[in-house]
Amino acid sequence: MKKLLMLIIVIIAISFTATAFAGHDHMVIPYDKDGFGYKTRMPMTSAGDIRQHIIGQSPYKTWDMWPGKGKMYEGTEPHGSLLTTYVNDIALKSIKKLNGMANNSIVVKENYSPDKKLVAITVMYKVKGFNAETGDWYWVKYGPDYDTIAEGNVKGCIACHNSASANDYIFTGKVTK
Numbered sequence: 001m002k003k004l005l006m007l008i009i010v011i012i013a014i015s016f017t018a019t020a021f022a023g024h025d026h027m028v029i030p031y032d033k034d035g036f037g038y039k040t041r042m043p044m045t046s047a048g049d050i051r052q053h054i055i056g057q058s059p060y061k062t063w064d065m066w067p068g069k070g071k072m073y074e075g076t077e078p079h080g081s082l083l084t085t086y087v088n089d090i091a092l093k094s095i096k097k098l099n100g101m102a103n104n105s106i107v108v109k110e111n112y113s114p115d116k117k118l119v120a121i122t123v124m125y126k127v128k129g130f131n132a133e134t135g136d137w138y139w140v141k142y143g144p145d146y147d148t149i150a151e152g153n154v155k156g157c158i159a160c161h162n163s164a165s166a167n168d169y170i171f172t173g174k175v176t177k
């Protein structure tokens with residue numbers, strides 16, 4: 001009887017572990033060194049995990065803004081009239097090197113209406129192996145409360161950013177030689 005109980009517990013434990021790992025993307029290299037050389041856990045390819053990273057673990061508002069761009073600079077359609085764009089450490093280094101954006105680069109852009117209301121947050125997250133055909137970018141659009149509106153290989157984003165494929169799909173500034 002005891003043995004049977006043990007067996008049931010073991011089976012339950014195994015199935016829990018299996019479900020916990022299912023759906024996680026093993027292509028993702030989830031760790032990288034931050035500016036101080038510490039290992040930082042990078043988010044999985046999911047808008048929820050990316051949200052947790054850019055709000056909780058490594059708040060994007062503490063990052064640098066895109067070099068040469070201040071707060072609420074004038075943008076073009078469709079992103080809104082006023083934009084503030086933040087880059088993580090890896091992205092900042094990449095922009096300076098002009099060698100394309102390195103793996104684990106994150107660009108977070110806040111999109112404001114003309115009367116300075118936050119309308120959306122759009123994110124590009126470079127994940128090696130995610131989708132080489134479109135520069136390995138993971139695309140995310142959040143609403144003003146960071147609710148997920150679109151994520152992944154978002155066709156609409158790619159259709160437009162494709163015209164900047166020679167510059168690693170980036171419009172805001174030159175990132176390649």
Ligand code: HEC
Binds near residue numbers: 122
């Ligand atoms: C019709 C064209 C178009 C579409 C569609 C579009 N973008 Fe953009 N995106 C731009 C332009 C142009 C910029 C440069 C900023 C500006 O001037 O508005 C930009 C800038 C960005 C940036 C800052 C980094 C960079 O590439 O310059 C991010 C992040 C971004 N877009 C994410 C997205 C996401 C996510 C989507 C889909 C939900 C999307 N974009 C859809 C045209 C587009």
